[in-house]
Amino acid sequence: MSLSGSPDSMSLLRAAIAKIEASEGLALQKAGRKLPSGGGLPLEMALDGLHEIVPARAGDHAAACGFALALARVLSKAGPAPIFWIVEDFCIHENGMPYGPGLMQMGIDLENLVLIRTSQARDALFAMEEALKAGVGVVIGQIWAMQRFYDLTASRRLALAARAGGFAAIMIYPAAQKPTANEPFGGMASAAVTRVEIASASSVPIAGLGRLAIPGAAQWNLRVMKARASPGIYGERPKRLRFDAQKAVFIQDFTQNVVQNALSVDPSALSRHRPRDAVDAAGAHAKSA
Amino acid sequence: MRLMRLARTPKAPEIPLATIAKVKGAQRLVGLDARAQALGLTRGMGLASARAMHPDLLVAQADLRAEREIFAAVLAWCRRFTPLIAADGEDGLMLDISGVAHLFGGEAALCAQIEQRLAAQGFGARVGIGPNPFAASAIARFSQKQILPPEVVEARLPKIFGHFPLAALGLGSQVCEAMAQAGLRRVEDVFLRPRAPIAARFGPDVLARLDQLLGLAKSPILPQFSAPDFSVERRFADGLTQESVILANIHILARDLGALLERHGMGARKLGLTLFRVDGVVREVQVGTGRPLREAAAMARLFSERLAGLREDGFETGYGFDVLRLDAQLVEPAADLQTSALPHTQAFSPQKDVFQRDHVTDLVDRLGARLGTQRITRLQMQDSHIPELAVTNMPAAPFQAGQNRLKPSAASPLPERPLHLLKLPEPIETIAKVPDGPPMRFRWRRALHEVVAIEGPERIAPEWWKLAPKMLTRDYFRAEDAAGQRFWLFREGILQVEHPRPAWFIHGLFA
Known part of the structure; x- marks a missing residue:
């Protein structure tokens, strides 16, 4: 049996490969719908893709969750679509329960949030896939035993479900099992279109009465680990971001150096804020920036 | 029986x-x-x-316990004949077969079928059919004949039951013995005598039972399972073993039930699927729905999720199921919906609560069927300023109007709250300059955090107007460490007023 003997089969195979590439492989380059304005993000994020968020350090889990929620809001800006937050029980034992008042301050309408707690990682992946296929809103997932259950197949299923439903999937890694940064594409292979590493950064400080400043609006350092839609961005310096909860956009902080200490901000710029109105002051600062 | x-x-x-x-x-x-x-x-x-x-x-x-279990299993098995079943004493079952017998080819055929099928499972059963529960019970226990034909008029009942032993009245053995000592052995011995002396000597129970047996007084059956409002079923000559075939038949049942519900303008809020296995095992699967449901595909999908979940727990088809029954156990009036046209206009109407959108409810139902409905929740604000009581987990169902008054706003005058609240506050070790000052550094989960920015205290006093368990005043601080991680800390008790040495705890984590 030689291939040269059957030219028809060769052309058939070529046609089949072209078909697969048209529908699957190369389609990732033009990955679905894009965010119209970018939402203030330094990279393009598909509205119907799978995104992974990796906490940079052990304590950055809450920061990663906050970024994921902000991202979910940005990615569902077209309409008030619900957010499905699917968590494995052990994550709640370890990191606490999502807290209503805090969520509201991120601009999340509690009426739009569905919290699904599962006892096993497998159930969480199942629920994520179902919710994505139903196409009713952005799905955030958190599983503890990531390395055991979240592999190429699982992520591929989620990516396809997200594409079919038209809403984004966001997967948050547990800090203890983050993919190693030494390897070029982050160690754990997955079908995600984007993978970003999130570290909590010093907040926008507000001068206090005493020796110490008052913590202001939350900020994150974002490092792109993988971005299929905008490949050039990989390996750039971390970007500092914060989130405007009212307008639901990210604000990039170009002025501040990432390594700058929070305390070395020029106090004269802040002196007009009374320390008592800490929250208001933070909001005003965010608007002016 | x-x-x-x-x-x-x-x-x-x-x-x-x-x-x-x-x-x-x-x-x-x-x-x-x-x-x-x-x-x-x-x-x-x-x-x-x-x-x-x-x-x-x-x-x-x-083995009394095993006997009770087997009795309950046989009772459940009998639901294949009629939904109204009651236990009759310790060893009898009472089936209400009004309007049911013709489905099995008449009363005689029904009797034969029950006896044969139970015999095949290793039970010896005697069946009796009568015009009232007591008569049926008496016939099954004390008569050679099985069926009292329906054309027998009530006036003839005393004659028929006259020669039955008094035990047919279902009285206690003590009463029976006492009556036997008085020379009363058969039903007619009581029936033909004046009633007053018998009531005086043996209690009013005897005559009440006698009236019930002879159809002079009503005797209701207290069924073990309540009869559903709407029910459809399919029977098969051979047991169904393949899951795909079972699911296809569930779909057909759902379609029939949906048509039935539509005719009555109802939708199902709770559905029950009963699977009767050939070897007598009965499995019941229940699912709840978030809205009155009558679409066949949605109902069938709920059960397919549920069966998929059960299969992981070792649900076996074994010899196969020969009767499938689908009940609407709880129904609500449902407006006629046009389900197919323009789903997207409904999806993005901004004012509407998410849970009033059908496809969100369907998804929640489907996930609830697989994972358990208590695992799918939404958060609802409560009227309390104690942090852990300020929000509760509610079942994922539409909010009542005005239930969630608080709306999100970034410029809210409320003090800032963490994104994650720990299940229980965890103790931390702190170092402060002055005894009641804010911490300069603290240790949590063995990691040391250097505080670079802090805000507080925000004092939260116990709700003294409620009869709550004793709680100390808490002073909350928002602290940020050198890495930019933000924590919600509190000190429990006011120094030397409420507690000699107040302890520090971490309660939440900010984004």
Whole structure:
């Protein structure tokens, strides 16, 4: 049996490969719908893709969750679509329960949030896939035993479900099992279109009465680990971001150096804020920036 | 219907069998098979005298718990004939077969079918059909005939039941013995006598039972399972073993039930699927729905999720299921919906609560069927300023109007709150400059955090107007460490007022 003997089969195979590439492989380059304005993000994020968020350090889990929620809001800006937050029980034992008042301050309408707690990682992946296929809103997932259950197949299923439903999937890694940064594409292979590493950064400080400043609006350092839609961005310096909860956009902080200490901000710029109105002051600062 | 268990080893089929139990300090016979009864042994007889009469009697210790379980299983199994079933004493079942018998080819055929099927499972059963529960019970226990034809008029009942023993009235053994001592042995002995002296001597119960037996007073059946409002079923000559076939049939049932509900303008809020296995095992699967449901595909999908979940827990088709029944156990009036047209206009109407959108509800139902409905929740703000009481987990159903008054706003005057609240506050070790000052550094989960920015205290006092368990005043601080991680800390108790050395805790984590 030689291939040269059957030219028809060769052309058939070529046609089949072209078909697969048209529908699957190369389609990732033009990955679905894009965010119209970018939402203030330094990279393009598909509205119907799978995104992974990796906490940079052990304590950055809450920061990663906050970024994921902000991202979910940005990615569902077209309409008030619900957010499905699917968590494995052990994550709640370890990191606490999502807290209503805090969520509201991120601009999340509690009426739009569905919290699904599962006892096993497998159930969480199942629920994520179902919710994505139903196409009713952005799905955030958190599983503890990531390395055991979240592999190429699982992520591929989620990516396809997200594409079919038209809403984004966001997967948050547990800090203890983050993919190693030494390897070029982050160690754990997955079908995600984007993978970003999130570290909590010093907040926008507000001068206090005493020796110490008052913590202001939350900020994150974002490092792109993988971005299929905008490949050039990989390996750039971390970007500092914060989130405007009212307008639901990210604000990039170009002025501040990432390594700058929070305390070395020029106090004269802040002196007009009374320390008592800490929250208001933070909001005003965010608007002016 | 009367049940007798034939629990015997195949090696000794001819030997009479009895079960014994300790009754008032003596070993007595409590259960007998047909052979033992034919030998003249009776229930309640002492083991010693039974052995004396028949030395080869096979005796086993009665396992009352197993008997009760088997009885309950047989009771559930009988639901294949009628939904209204009650237990009749310890060894009888009462089936309300009004309007049911013709489905099985008439009363005689129904009797035969019940007896044959139970015999095939190893139970000896006697079936009796009568115009009222007492009559049926009496016929099953004390008559050679099985069926009292429906054309028998009530006036003839005294004659028919006249020669039955008084035990047919279902009275206690003490009353029966007392009446026997008075020379009353048969039903007619009571019936033909003046009522007042009998009531005076043996209690009013006797006459009440007599009236019920003879159809002079109503005797209701208290069914074990409530009858559903709407029910559809399919029966098969052979058991269905393949899951795909079972699911296809569930879909057909759902379509039939949906048509039934639509005709009555109803939708199902709770559905029950009963699967009768050929070998007598009955499995029941229930699912709840978030809105009145009547679409066949949605109902079928709920069950397919549920069965998929059950399969992981070892749900076996075994010899196959020969009866599938789908009940709408709870129904609500449902407006006629046009389901297919323009789903997206509904999806993005901004004012609407998410849970009033059908496809969100369907998704929640489907996930609830697989994971358990209590695992799918939404957060609802409460009227409390104690942090852990400020929000509760509510079942994922539409909010009542005005239930969630608080709306999100970034410029809210409320103090800032963390994104994650720990299940229980965790103690931390702190170092402060002054005893009641804010911490300069603290240790949590073995990691040391250097505080670079802090805000506080925000004092939260216990709700003294409620009769709550004693709680100390808490002073909350928002602290940020050198890495930019933000924590919600509190000190429990006011120094030297409420507590000599207040302890520090971490309660939440900010984004």
